[in-house]
Amino acid sequence: MKTIIASLFLILILSACNPGPQDVTIGHDECAHCRMIISERPFASQLVSTTGKVWFFDSVECLAAYEIADSVEEGRIHSRWVPDFPNPDTWVPVHDAFFLHSSQLRSPMGLHLTAYSNETTAIEHQAEFEGTILDWQQVMTLTQKHWFD
Amino acid sequence: MRTPSTLNKTKRMFRILLLGLLLLLGLFSFSFAADTLHVRDSLQSAINNAPPGSILYLESGIYEQETIYVRTPGITLTGRKDAVLDGGSERAILIIKADNVTVKNLTFRNTGISFRHDFAAIEVRNAKHFEIRKNTLEKNFFGIYLSEADSGLVVENSIKTTGTREANTGNGIHLWNSNYVNIEDNYIRGHRDGIYLEFAVHAHISNNISEHNLRYGLHYMFSDKSVYKENIFRYNGAGVAVMYTQNVTMRDNIFENNWGPAAYGILLKDIDNSVISNNIFRNNTIGLYSEGSNGVDIHNNLFQQNGWGVKLFANSTRNVFTKNSFIENTFDVATNSRQHNNTFKSNYWSKYTGYDLDGDGIGDVPHRPVRLYSLVVQQNPVSLILHRSLFIDILDIAERVIPALTPETLVDSTPLIKDPLK
Numbered sequence: 001m002k003t004i005i006a007s008l009f010l011i012l013i014l015s016a017c018n019p020g021p022q023d024v025t026i027g028h029d030e031c032a033h034c035r036m037i038i039s040e041r042p043f044a045s046q047l048v049s050t051t052g053k054v055w056f057f058d059s060v061e062c063l064a065a066y067e068i069a070d071s072v073e074e075g076r077i078h079s080r081w082v083p084d085f086p087n088p089d090t091w092v093p094v095h096d097a098f099f100l101h102s103s104q105l106r107s108p109m110g111l112h113l114t115a116y117s118n119e120t121t122a123i124e125h126q127a128e129f130e131g132t133i134l135d136w137q138q139v140m141t142l143t144q145k146h147w148f149d
Numbered sequence: 150m151r152t153p154s155t156l157n158k159t160k161r162m163f164r165i166l167l168l169g170l171l172l173l174l175g176l177f178s179f180s181f182a183a184d185t186l187h188v189r190d191s192l193q194s195a196i197n198n199a200p201p202g203s204i205l206y207l208e209s210g211i212y213e214q215e216t217i218y219v220r221t222p223g224i225t226l227t228g229r230k231d232a233v234l235d236g237g238s239e240r241a242i243l244i245i246k247a248d249n250v251t252v253k254n255l256t257f258r259n260t261g262i263s264f265r266h267d268f269a270a271i272e273v274r275n276a277k278h279f280e281i282r283k284n285t286l287e288k289n290f291f292g293i294y295l296s297e298a299d300s301g302l303v304v305e306n307s308i309k310t311t312g313t314r315e316a317n318t319g320n321g322i323h324l325w326n327s328n329y330v331n332i333e334d335n336y337i338r339g340h341r342d343g344i345y346l347e348f349a350v351h352a353h354i355s356n357n358i359s360e361h362n363l364r365y366g367l368h369y370m371f372s373d374k375s376v377y378k379e380n381i382f383r384y385n386g387a388g389v390a391v392m393y394t395q396n397v398t399m400r401d402n403i404f405e406n407n408w409g410p411a412a413y414g415i416l417l418k419d420i421d422n423s424v425i426s427n428n429i430f431r432n433n434t435i436g437l438y439s440e441g442s443n444g445v446d447i448h449n450n451l452f453q454q455n456g457w458g459v460k461l462f463a464n465s466t467r468n469v470f471t472k473n474s475f476i477e478n479t480f481d482v483a484t485n486s487r488q489h490n491n492t493f494k495s496n497y498w499s500k501y502t503g504y505d506l507d508g509d510g511i512g513d514v515p516h517r518p519v520r521l522y523s524l525v526v527q528q529n530p531v532s533l534i535l536h537r538s539l540f541i542d543i544l545d546i547a548e549r550v551i552p553a554l555t556p557e558t559l560v561d562s563t564p565l566i567k568d569p570l571k
Contacts, residue, residue, distance in 0.1 A: 027363055027386065030411045035418050035440065037364050037387045037411060039341055042264050088264075106267065106325070110347055110370065 102131025
């Protein structure tokens with residue numbers, strides 16, 4: 001019995017240690033890149049370090065820019081998360097996400113980027129709002145081009 | 150003596166004058182009669198049928214219809230104050246897509262709320278020379294929304310909503326890709342950002358009051374060559390944010406009572422070659438916060454009773470602070486590095502403890518506005534608990550006498566003895 005309880009505790013503790021996405025407090029947390037107060041959940045993104053430290057961003061473009069500006073060492077990055085635009089409570093790892101770049105969908109820092117957990121919804125939104133579907137690498141290139149070159 | 154010929158001359162002149170007068174009168178009556186159309190219902194068809202240049206006068210009542218579009222140039226929409234355009238909490242109310250349209254003296258309420266669509270009470274889309282004056286906007290998602298709308302006026306409107314913390318409020322006055330817009334004498338309350346500008350070059354913002362907004366009173370990105378003066382920004386969730394912009398003039402504004410962990414009188418992020426003068430920064434967590442901003446001329450401002458008067462990050466360079474008054478701030482100036490390339494000269498510091506023996510109005514010993522304690526707090530915020538303790542006072546005095554940790558170059562060598570603003 002004791003061993004079961006002990007192992008349960010161990011599992012609990014270990015799972016608590018595993019770095020993952022944290023809750024953003026809308027209207028309170030500040031974007032680590034542009035310093036804006038984060039106010040729109042459908043765009044709020046985050047970067048999690050290997051030690052579990054979390055940086056929040058008000059938009060997908062700020063998450064990309066933070067990395068481009070070398071604000072965090074590559075080796076320290078554990079994961080990067082973006083919200084599923086239609087269901088903003090769902091966190092999606094950037095490499096699994098589909099991004100829509102459409103001039104008809106405003107995003108907080110003006111690069112018109114929204115993220116989706118699956119390709120179907122992304123294509124549906126593309127049909128409605130036009131634009132191009134991008135992957136994370138293309139989002140990085142786009143941000144680099146608009147803000148850094 | 151009048152000869153018959155001169156008599157004829159006067160007669161002729163009289164006749165010409167009379168003719169001119171008649172012509173003028175005719176012109177006037179033409180423009181008056183122009184075409185005021187009284188509207189009671191079916192506003193959209195009234196607008197569609199009105200010839201360019203018509204004035205539509207809305208009688209009292211609630212107009213609750215589909216989103217109304219104005220596609221005819223030169224239309225004026227006006228009416229009784231109790232003519233209300235209602236969005237039924239599900240749609241945008243008025244969308245203007247033609248030049249020279251005026252909207253005056255009307256009441257707009259209850260737009261829809263949406264993540265995907267920026268529903269606004271009054272939207273001007275891809276049109277020029279608009280005038281939005283003296284309207285009352287209540288409980289809308291976005292108030293006045295200008296996208297690709299140039300050379301217009303937004304004047305004397307009252308824009309109020311009661312937003313909560315979650316993102317169910319849009320901005321009071323929102324500009325995107327709109328140039329040469331004047332925003333004057335408006336009152337904005339309870340929106341996400343009171344006034345929001347993104348890619349709005351040559352904006353002129355004056356005499357507005359923006360308060361109790363959830364995030365910023367004024368928020369400004371990529372909007373070069375703009376001027377804002379004589380506005381009041383107070384009790385906003387995070388104050389005012391000015392970002393990624395060059396050549397801005399900000400003068401005679403009041404930034405006050407913005408309290409909170411991330412609240413600033415004004416937040417400067419990547420601002421270049423701008424002027425901040427004669428403003429009042431009072432009762433804010435941080436009066437002026439500067440990150441990555443260069444070549445800003447900051448003079449004749451009052452920084453009073455803020456937690457931090459000025460917080461200057463080392464990546465801000467070539468900024469010049471002159472003739473400002475720093476009065477009773479917990480920390481007058483704080484920074485994150487010993488290396489500095491900013492200038493402080495001839496400011497007034499209420500904390501200055503030096504003397505003026507030669508009586509020239511300039512203190513004889515330099516003033517170092519950065520307290521050692523502010524560096525300690527910067528590194529370890531919890532140490533704020535030691536504020537006002539004897540230990541901290543001794544630490545500060547020791548540092549002032551023999552500066553070892555505070556920035557060497559951050560010094561005012563000509564501090565004023567008298568407050569220049571008094």
